[in-house]
Amino acid sequence: MHSQISEYALRVAACLATREDGYVAAFELIKRASVPRNYLDKVLPALNSAGVIETRRGFGGGHRLARDPADITLSDVVDAVGSLDRVKPTTAAAQRNEPWLRPLRSCVDESIAAATHVLERRSLADIVRTDAAGASIVEARPIRRAAAGAKAKTGAKRKRVRS
Secondary structure, three states: OOOHHHHHHHHHHHHHHOOOOOOEOHHHHHHHHOOOHHHHHHHHHHHHHOOOEEEEOOOOOEEEEOOOHHHOEHHHHHHHHOOOOOOOOOOHHHHOOOHHHHHHHHHHHHHHHHHHHHHHHOEHHHHOOEOOOOOEHHHOOOOOOOOOOHHHHHOOOOOOOOO
C-alpha cells in the first residue's frame, strides 16, 4: 500500500520539478515540501541511487532532478523508496491463506494494480503544471481550519481589540 515514505518522496520530487534553476538545499525541501528531516534523510539517498535526482555537496550544492520532469513517472519515484505492496500477512489465518480471506486479498491486489497503473501513466510534469496565474500547483497548500471548540479545549483565549 501507499506508505508515508512514498508520500514524502513524491512531495520532494514534485518540489524539485518546479525548480529549473540549479540545486535545491535540503532545508528548502523541508520547508517547501513539508517533509520532516528524518524522512528527508531516507528519501534523498534512495531517489539519488535510483537515478531520479542528482546530489551535489558543498557551496551551491543541493538536489535537483536527474532528468526532465516529463521523463520521470510517479512510479519511478515510488519504486525508488519501496513499492506499492500488499500488507504482509501477520495473522495465522492470513498466513494459511484461509479461503474466506481470498476475496479480500483479490480486492487489495486489484486496488494496488489500479494505483500502479495510474502512477506509471503520470509524470512529474503532469502534476506540477501551473494555474492561470502562473503559480505552481504544488506550492498551493490547503488551509487547515480548527475544529469548532478547539480553542476552548486548548484553553486559548481570544484577545479583544479595542477601537
